[in-house]
Amino acid sequence: MDHVTQVTDMVFGLDPQWYAGSLFVLAYLMIMSERINRAIVSMTAAGLMILGGVLTQEAALEGIDFNTIGLLTGMMIIVAITRQSGIFQYLAIWSAKRVKASPWGILVMLSLVTAVLSALLDNVTTVLLIAPVTLLITDSLKVKPYPYLFAEIFAANIGGTATLIGDPPNIMIGSAVGLSFNDFLFNLGPIVALLLPAMLIPVYLIWGRNLRASSDARQRVMDYNEADAITDKHLLWQSVLVLALVIAGFILAHDIDQEPATIAMFGAALLLLISSLPRSPGEQSQHLEHVFSRVEWITIFFFMGLFVIVYGVEKTGLLELMANRVLEMTGGDPALTTISIIWTSAIASALIDNIPFVATMIPMIQNMTGLPGGPEGLMPLWWALALGSCLGGNGSLVGASANLIVAGFAERAGHPLYFLRFMLIAFPLMLGSIAISTVYIYLRYL
Amino acid sequence: MTSAHNTDPHPTASTIMDPEPSVLHPTDKISTGVDCIMKHRYRRLPVIDDDGQFVGVFGVTCLLRLVMPKAVVMDKGLESAPYVRDSLSDFHRRLKEVEDEPISLCMHDEMVRLSPDTPLLETLLTLYKTRASLPVVDPQTGKLLGVVSYFDVGEHILAAEV
Numbered sequence: 001m002d003h004v005t006q007v008t009d010m011v012f013g014l015d016p017q018w019y020a021g022s023l024f025v026l027a028y029l030m031i032m033s034e035r036i037n038r039a040i041v042s043m044t045a046a047g048l049m050i051l052g053g054v055l056t057q058e059a060a061l062e063g064i065d066f067n068t069i070g071l072l073t074g075m076m077i078i079v080a081i082t083r084q085s086g087i088f089q090y091l092a093i094w095s096a097k098r099v100k101a102s103p104w105g106i107l108v109m110l111s112l113v114t115a116v117l118s119a120l121l122d123n124v125t126t127v128l129l130i131a132p133v134t135l136l137i138t139d140s141l142k143v144k145p146y147p148y149l150f151a152e153i154f155a156a157n158i159g160g161t162a163t164l165i166g167d168p169p170n171i172m173i174g175s176a177v178g179l180s181f182n183d184f185l186f187n188l189g190p191i192v193a194l195l196l197p198a199m200l201i202p203v204y205l206i207w208g209r210n211l212r213a214s215s216d217a218r219q220r221v222m223d224y225n226e227a228d229a230i231t232d233k234h235l236l237w238q239s240v241l242v243l244a245l246v247i248a249g250f251i252l253a254h255d256i257d258q259e260p261a262t263i264a265m266f267g268a269a270l271l272l273l274i275s276s277l278p279r280s281p282g283e284q285s286q287h288l289e290h291v292f293s294r295v296e297w298i299t300i301f302f303f304m305g306l307f308v309i310v311y312g313v314e315k316t317g318l319l320e321l322m323a324n325r326v327l328e329m330t331g332g333d334p335a336l337t338t339i340s341i342i343w344t345s346a347i348a349s350a351l352i353d354n355i356p357f358v359a360t361m362i363p364m365i366q367n368m369t370g371l372p373g374g375p376e377g378l379m380p381l382w383w384a385l386a387l388g389s390c391l392g393g394n395g396s397l398v399g400a401s402a403n404l405i406v407a408g409f410a411e412r413a414g415h416p417l418y419f420l421r422f423m424l425i426a427f428p429l430m431l432g433s434i435a436i437s438t439v440y441i442y443l444r445y446l
Numbered sequence: 447m448t449s450a451h452n453t454d455p456h457p458t459a460s461t462i463m464d465p466e467p468s469v470l471h472p473t474d475k476i477s478t479g480v481d482c483i484m485k486h487r488y489r490r491l492p493v494i495d496d497d498g499q500f501v502g503v504f505g506v507t508c509l510l511r512l513v514m515p516k517a518v519v520m521d522k523g524l525e526s527a528p529y530v531r532d533s534l535s536d537f538h539r540r541l542k543e544v545e546d547e548p549i550s551l552c553m554h555d556e557m558v559r560l561s562p563d564t565p566l567l568e569t570l571l572t573l574y575k576t577r578a579s580l581p582v583v584d585p586q587t588g589k590l591l592g593v594v595s596y597f598d599v600g601e602h603i604l605a606a607e608v
Binding site: 089093128132133135136139140220223224225226227228229231408409412413414 | 515516517518520521522523524526527528529530531532536
């Protein structure tokens with residue numbers, strides 16, 4: 001990738017670094033303030049990056065990582081169709097009944113289901129599917145849903161860390177660096193498997209040991225007939241088949257020489273095709289409209305704008321300057337740089353949206369060419385960024401989109417997750433997970 | 447109903463509304479609202495404060511929301527839950543849990559309303575789209591002036607000269 005490019009067509013003869021840098025900071029502040037929708041902010045700033053002369057339209061399009069966009073969109077389409085089969089509700093109820101509707105057992109099982117689904121889908125989709133079932137089960141059990149929702153937020157963010165597709169930061173890192181599904185699974189899977197039970201220990205000590213439900217209440221959950229959750233068996237098998245093929249495609253991506261976006265988009269097309277075949281042309285259009293309405297276009301356009309903004313800043317050489325400054329501060333020491341990245345990413349991701357943060361960090365790390373070992377020498381930094389930005393999201397309610405989704409459900413159900421109350425427990429737990437991850441990275445890579 | 451209504455060349459919502467509808471107050475208990483709705487088979491009733499200001503409606507959809515698990519009635523909640531085997535007692539239990547709460551807890555506060563000078567066609571069109579009785583509210587004071595129901599409209603139309 002080329003770095004500092006001559007930007008000669010700036011309007012009013014403005015300094016490109018100042019213009020792009022100011023636009024970038026302003027967009028960040030606007031996104032953080034949440035006064036204007038983040039997609040609108042990123043698209044406007046992207047437009048100003050072009051109109052201001054930092055980028056041409058062609059260069060802006062080059063800056064958009066269509067591998068990330070395609071992967072996100074493809075998976076959203078697959079999930080939008082799959083959820084219609086009822087499989088996710090089936091899984092949640094099935095798991096609750098496997099532990100005889102014991103309140104603590106259900107918390108563990110739902111956390112596990114959330115973590116696994118989050119690794120295979122994405123965090124937001126996972127909690128959108130699991131949180132309402134959780135509220136239904138806790139209503140039947142007559143127990144407070146808070147510990148369950150708290151654990152599910154952590155499980156979603158921890159589980160999502162394990163794979164390329166589990167969390168948007170991983171998708172972005174994987175796409176930018178060329179890391180495969182297997183790379184993420186082999187490098188981050190072990191620490192995720194350790195962090196999940198580690199998270200459940202404090203949850204048990206704080207809430208779990210006091211969770212009680214009457215035998216009548218437990219019987220109500222045991223009376224759920226999970227088989228009835230499957231509303232369309234044909235669609236279920238079609239969805240499971242395509243999802244399995246897509247996951248297999250991700251695992252074999254390197255061998256079949258295909259990018260994740262191609263695999264996800266082809267999987268989406270295949271599922272659309274086979275789920276549309278029995279329908280008339282009119283019904284197919286309705287089906288397609290319904291599925292496309294489930295795609296989170298706000299997220300997709302937010303990403304596209306963001307890629308253009310960060311590309312513009314990168315083109316001015318500002319990120320290279322910042323990368324050099326970081327290396328100066330750490331003395332170019334790989335261990336110190338890696339540890340700085342994981343902790344900075346974690347704390348930043350707890351407080352601000354981790355997506356723009358990671359979008360900025362990726363070119364910065366790519367510019368850290370002063371570290372020994374070439375591209376291979378940068379690998380611990382990528383894992384540090386992935387762990388820090390994904391796990392950091394657990395630190396506060398605004399740390400990840402999934403947290404806000406769960407908070408919204410909790411509020412509508414009359415059990416609000418208050419920001420400070422959540423953070424008082426979540427932030428220390430998040431720091432604990434980062435401390436464990438730091439030891440893992442140090443022992444494995446440094 | 448009078449013949450004057452039928453000959454009014456420009457009838458409006460106020461022409462056909464019931465000016466003395468049954469009402470509830472936000473501080474009334476949910477059990478009071480339930481009794482009123484069940485006794486008279488109302489679909490919904492306007493809720494007004496002590497100054498006569500219209501503040502919302504309470505009706506059968508509110509009751510259904512109260513007796514079902516929140517997970518299925520909340521925004522973006524479960525679209526269906528065919529696997530749940532709740533009994534009549536479970537539904538009654540949920541209602542009992544909130545029966546002493548004020549109806550402001552679950553009334554709908556954002557609701558289509560008519561102004562007294564809304565033209566008749568617009569009134570009927572709104573009634574057709576919302577499929578429920580509509581409050582007629584003074585746009586200046588916010589006070590409830592009456593209610594337009596399907597039956598008010600029907601009676602006036604059938605009584606009109608052809």
